[in-house]
Amino acid sequence: MAPVIESVNISKKFGNITALYDVSFEVNVNEIFGFIGPDGSGKTTLFRIIATLLLPDSGSMKVLGLDSVSGFKSLRREIGYMPGRFSLYQDLTVEENLKFYATVFGASVEENYYLIADIYSHIEPFRKRLAGNLSGGMKQKLALSCALIHKPKLLILDEPTTGVDAVSRTEFWAMLERLKEYGISVIVSTPYMDEAMRCSRVALIQNGRILSVDAPLKIRDSFSRRLFRIRAGDKYSLINALRKYPETVTAFPFGDSVHTTFKGDSYDNSLSEYLIKCGLTDVTIQETKAGIEDRFLELMENSDQKNTDQIF
Numbered sequence: 001m002a003p004v005i006e007s008v009n010i011s012k013k014f015g016n017i018t019a020l021y022d023v024s025f026e027v028n029v030n031e032i033f034g035f036i037g038p039d040g041s042g043k044t045t046l047f048r049i050i051a052t053l054l055l056p057d058s059g060s061m062k063v064l065g066l067d068s069v070s071g072f073k074s075l076r077r078e079i080g081y082m083p084g085r086f087s088l089y090q091d092l093t094v095e096e097n098l099k100f101y102a103t104v105f106g107a108s109v110e111e112n113y114y115l116i117a118d119i120y121s122h123i124e125p126f127r128k129r130l131a132g133n134l135s136g137g138m139k140q141k142l143a144l145s146c147a148l149i150h151k152p153k154l155l156i157l158d159e160p161t162t163g164v165d166a167v168s169r170t171e172f173w174a175m176l177e178r179l180k181e182y183g184i185s186v187i188v189s190t191p192y193m194d195e196a197m198r199c200s201r202v203a204l205i206q207n208g209r210i211l212s213v214d215a216p217l218k219i220r221d222s223f224s225r226r227l228f229r230i231r232a233g234d235k236y237s238l239i240n241a242l243r244k245y246p247e248t249v250t251a252f253p254f255g256d257s258v259h260t261t262f263k264g265d266s267y268d269n270s271l272s273e274y275l276i277k278c279g280l281t282d283v284t285i286q287e288t289k290a291g292i293e294d295r296f297l298e299l300m301e302n303s304d305q306k307n308t309d310q311i312f
Contacts, residue, residue, distance in 0.1 A: 001029050002065055004154055004185040005050060010059035012045055012208075019045040021208040022059070027187055030180045034199035034216075035189040036296060042208040043189040044084060047158050050187065051081045064153055077105060080152035084159045084189075086139045090132030094123055094142055097131050098149060105150030115182065116145040119175050137168040144172070148184075155179065157188040161195065173198055193292050204296050211299040216292055223290035223298060225249070225261040232275075232283045241278040245271065252297055259294055 005027040012020040020042045027033040035043050048054040050063060052072035061068040064078055088097045098120075102109050113120075119141050126134070131142060140160055147155060161169040173195060176186055188199070196202050197216045204211040204219065212219055232238040239258050242251040247270075249261040262271075267285070275283050 003027055003062075004029055004031070004064060005033075005187070006062040007050075008060045010046070010049060010056045010061055012042075012049065012054065012057050019208050020049075020056070023205075023208070023210055024059075025203055025210060025213055027185060028200075030183065030185055031200040032176055032180075032186045032188065032198070034196050034202040035187070035205055036191075036193075036196050036202055036292070037189075037205035041205045043205060044158055045208075046205075047081075047083075047156050047187070047189065050154075051079055051156050052076055053081075077150075078153045080147035080150065080155045082143050082147040082155075082157045082160055084162065086143060088131050088139075088143060088146060091130060093128050093130055094134070095127035097142060097146055098127075101146040102149045107150040109149060112149050112151050115148050115151060115179075118178070119171060120145045122171070137164045140164050140172070141168070144175075148179075151182070151184070153184065155184055155186045157186065159189050159191060162191060169195070196292055202292075204299055206296075206300050211296075219295050220290060220292045223295045225298075226265040227288055227290045227294060228260045228262070228267070229254070229257045229286050229288040230260050230283060231257045232280045234280065237278065238275075238280055238283070241275055241280060245274055247271070250297070250301065252294075254293070259288070259290075 003026040005025070007023055007025050010020055010023040011018070023042070023046060035046070037043055045054065049056050049061065049068065052068055052075050055069060063075055066075055068075065089100070092100065098109055102112070123134070123138050123141050126138065131139065134142065144160060161172050164172065169192070176188070179186060190196055199216060201214060202216050202219065203213045230238065230242065235253065235256065235258065239251055239253060242248050242258055242260055247263045247267060249263055251258050251260045272283065
């Protein structure tokens with residue numbers, strides 16, 4: 001079966017800024033394909049190209065078997081797009097927004113209600129309320145309902161749960177899982193690592209380049225070093241001390257601890273002695289399992305080093 005998306009060396013510039021650089025990947029049918037990357041990494045630009053809202057400067061992309069440039073008219077009927085910023089009509093009610101988007105695509109709320117029932121049922125009691133007066137979580141649920149109401153073959157979600165409470169995020173993702181039953185493929189960007197772990201596959205993207213594409217567990221388990229979780233009451237001083245320690249390779253803050261790697265993949269008593277000299281007497285050190293965030297940071301470090309080597 002042909003991929004839902006085939007991207008080959010897609011690049012895009014805005015003036016002197018390169019937003020995307022030779023981006024290649026494939027999304028398979030019925031996948032939930034995730035993109036992980038910091039703000040400014042190119043996720044939104046890529047999503048707008050997939051949604052036929054932007055033209056790439058170079059490269060080629062097929063979406064649902066059609067060229068994303070020449071086939072844009074046909075593709076727009078088959079795509080549901082939920083941008084990161086709430087973009088529905090704030091002076092229309094919940095019900096009016098939903099009916100409007102269904103009508104635009106030649107569908108009706110009644111025929112496709114089953115697609116959105118699980119999540120729309122939470123906001124249906126407020127169907128007469130203006131969309132601009134909804135809470136953040138309710139706005140996101142309405143936006144997803146509007147993106148789905150015409151039963152698209154591809155659903156594009158740009159950080160759909162940012163600012164949404166934990167319960168709503170869980171409900172949101174449970175619904176995405178059920179969309180597979182209806183043959184709807186999903187691409188989604190997210191800043192939440194627990195959400196990334198629920199994707200079929202994920203792409204790690206930084207500075208417009210894809211660093212890795214694989215199943216979340218495979219990406220996580222490909223971390224190349226032993227990782228240590230180090231804690232102290234004064235976390236700020238701990239980070240500074242670890243980054244100055246000669247045997248440290250990396251030291252990144254994670255919650256109440258600092259995830260650290262060392263040359264030779266280990267440490268000795270000199271580390272404790274050094275930290276005590278730095279005034280840190282309550283330090284605890286434990287080996288820990290790397291998460292997908294750790295692997296992402298490792299890939300970023302490797303990419304930055306590679307780019308520096310190419311320059312010099």
